[in-house]
Amino acid sequence: xxxxxxxxxxxxxxxxxxxxxxxxxxxxxxxxxxxxxxxxxxxxxxxxxxxxxxxxxxxxxxxxxxxxxxxxxxxxxxxxxxxxxxxxxxxxxxxxxxxxxxxxxxxxxxxxxxxxxxxxxxxxxxxxxxxxxxxxxxxxxxxxxxxxxxxxxxxxxxxxxxxxxxxxxxxxxxxxxxxxxxxxxxxxxxxxxxxxxxxxxxxxxxxxxxxxxxxxxxxxxxxxxxxxxxxxxxxxxxxxxxxxxxxxxxxxxxxxxxxxxxxx
Ligand code: MG
Numbered sequence: 001x002x003x004x005x006x007x008x009x010x011x012x013x014x015x016x017x018x019x020x021x022x023x024x025x026x027x028x029x030x031x032x033x034x035x036x037x038x039x040x041x042x043x044x045x046x047x048x049x050x051x052x053x054x055x056x057x058x059x060x061x062x063x064x065x066x067x068x069x070x071x072x073x074x075x076x077x078x079x080x081x082x083x084x085x086x087x088x089x090x091x092x093x094x095x096x097x098x099x100x101x102x103x104x105x106x107x108x109x110x111x112x113x114x115x116x117x118x119x120x121x122x123x124x125x126x127x128x129x130x131x132x133x134x135x136x137x138x139x140x141x142x143x144x145x146x147x148x149x150x151x152x153x154x155x156x157x158x159x160x161x162x163x164x165x166x167x168x169x170x171x172x173x174x175x176x177x178x179x180x181x182x183x184x185x186x187x188x189x190x191x192x193x194x195x196x197x198x199x200x201x202x203x204x205x206x207x208x209x210x211x212x213x214x215x216x217x218x219x220x221x222x223x224x225x226x227x228x229x230x231x232x233x234x235x236x237x238x239x240x241x242x243x244x245x246x247x248x249x250x251x252x253x254x255x256x257x258x259x260x261x262x263x264x
Pocket of ligand 1: 071
């Protein structure tokens with residue numbers, strides 16, 4: 001199932017669906033609207049169907065509390081960052097205020113001179129959990145979407161830790177939907193900037209797999225429904241020129257496209 005969160009307000013006002021974000025299940029270019037947020041209330045169709053072309057897709061999940069990220073989880077990326085593969089996963093947080101949706105604009109902060117893409121597989125957590133054993137990791141996953149761990153690389157390097165460089169508003173595009181039946185394997189993941197492929201990897205190249213990541217994070221912190229985990233980026237990172245169009249694509253999941261603003 002592909003679950004979208006959307007706003008009808010940018011669309012045909014005759015849809016008359018109210019102004020709050022709505023949720024639906026996508027099939028063949030149409031959205032079957034459902035009641036409430038599927039993370040909390042299950043999938044209950046209202047009977048209303050709208051063409052996907054007539055709505056504005058939002059980030060498919062707005063994390064209640066946090067986006068947890070894994071650093072250096074692909075060997076070729078660890079190498080290009082000038083380091084060895086870390087012994088244990090490196091985790092850090094992006095604030096939920098950094099989340100934007102498909103086609104939203106990434107805003108280039110005035111205090112940075114270099115804004116990078118990092119295409120990543122994103123896990124959406126479906127239930128409250130702590131100390132999840134690897135064998136039970138699948139039980140806490142609601143589904144998967146695509147993420148872009150946008151990074152002010154100069155500030156990341158300058159600070160020696162990553163909160164500022166990765167925490168700006170708009171620095172966590174997510175979307176276009178949550179795929180509940182996706183099974184991570186060796187699917188291709190690419191990041192394209194202005195039509196040129198910059199990152200081209202396989203999910204199977206991750207150093208720590210999904211069960212290991214969930215077990216590791218939940219040793220530390222409780223995860224809540226709607227929390228998101230970004231699983232790391234393949235090699236090929238780099239800066240985006242102003243007004244770039246950046247697309248992260250994952251085989252079987254779809255494509256997430258955003259535009260970078262002018263230098264702030
Ligand atoms: Mg990253």
